[in-house]
Amino acid sequence: MNELRSIEKVMAPPAPHWVGNAFRVHNFFPGNLDMKRMSPFFLLDYGAKIEFPPSNIPRGVGVHPHRGFETVTIAYHGKVAHHDSAGHSGVIGEGDVQWMTAASGILHKEYHEEEWSKKGGLAQMAQIWVNLPAKYKMSEPKYQPLKHSDFNRFVFPDKTAEVEVIAGNFKDTKGIASTFTPIEMYNAYLKKGASVLFSFPKEYNTGFLIIEGTVMVNDKTVPADHFVLFANDGTDIQLSSGENAVVLVLSGEPINEPIVSYGPFVMNTKQEILQAYEDLDKGKFGFLE
Ligand code: MN
Numbered sequence: 393m394n395e396l397r398s399i400e401k402v403m404a405p406p407a408p409h410w411v412g413n414a415f416r417v418h419n420f421f422p423g424n425l426d427m428k429r430m431s432p433f434f435l436l437d438y439g440a441k442i443e444f445p446p447s448n449i450p451r452g453v454g455v456h457p458h459r460g461f462e463t464v465t466i467a468y469h470g471k472v473a474h475h476d477s478a479g480h481s482g483v484i485g486e487g488d489v490q491w492m493t494a495a496s497g498i499l500h501k502e503y504h505e506e507e508w509s510k511k512g513g514l515a516q517m518a519q520i521w522v523n524l525p526a527k528y529k530m531s532e533p534k535y536q537p538l539k540h541s542d543f544n545r546f547v548f549p550d551k552t553a554e555v556e557v558i559a560g561n562f563k564d565t566k567g568i569a570s571t572f573t574p575i576e577m578y579n580a581y582l583k584k585g586a587s588v589l590f591s592f593p594k595e596y597n598t599g600f601l602i603i604e605g606t607v608m609v610n611d612k613t614v615p616a617d618h619f620v621l622f623a624n625d626g627t628d629i630q631l632s633s634g635e636n637a638v639v640l641v642l643s644g645e646p647i648n649e650p651i652v653s654y655g656p657f658v659m660n661t662k663q664e665i666l667q668a669y670e671d672l673d674k675g676k677f678g679f680l681e
Pocket residue numbers: 456458463500502
């Protein structure tokens with residue numbers, strides 16, 4: 393039976409910090425929630441709108457490792473260039489999503505794209521760390537560059553709303569990202585008068601990040617840059633809007649395993665964290681200049 397899911401809390405954007413000199417981010421979790429509360433999503437860093445002056449030297453974050461999870465980077469405004477030690481590189485353009493599976497380990501670096509950096513401009517981004525269950529933590533690294541134009545979209549008959557499906561399935565419209573565990577990830581684009589009903593299994597951990605506009609979530613008014621955490625007490629969520637709005641929808645089946653996280657590694661045990669540092673020292677994450 394379907395019933396309304398209640399709002400557990402609405403979180404204002406936490407004080408930001410800088411990742412390198414390119415990404416000013418508000419960390420909604422795990423910093424401000426129990427680290428399993430949004431499992432399989434382990435981390436949400438949100439870069440609210442910021443204007444960068446032109447720079448001939450692209451701002452960025454230098455070479456660093458990851459192991460045990462996936463990074464999903466969404467560029468709402470601005471352009472990010474990326475290189476990794478598995479030989480992948482590319483540019484995440486406006487509206488694009490990069491789904492990178494670090495799994496057994498990669499080194500990568502993330503920079504403002506060179507031409508964009510020279511002009512400067514508005515940046516707005518989100519990076520989500522999607523945890524992997526133990527059986528996939530040491531699988532091969534993988535890289536899915538997902539272009540804005542390639543997403544499948546469900547357009548409501550009255551044209552007031554459009555749901556872009558990144559992963560999962562909304563009204564038989566399928567996401568193009570492949571995932572290791574069941575995940576629903578959408579960008580919902582709303583216009584004045586839009587009303588959209590989402591339904592996810594009760595046990596799926598679910599949250600909305602309001603990217604643009606002020607929206608109504610169930611009966612609550614939520615402004616831009618806020619994160620809505622839902623209780624696991626129902627299935628359905630009503631999202632409506634009186635203006636143009638964009639909402640990032642996250643819902644997924646929890647991974648019921650212990651988490652030990654340190655820096656850029658998310659593993660199951662402390663021993664595996666120590667192993668990650670040892671493997672990094674031995675060059676097992678490959679090489680990247
Ligand atoms: Mn990274």
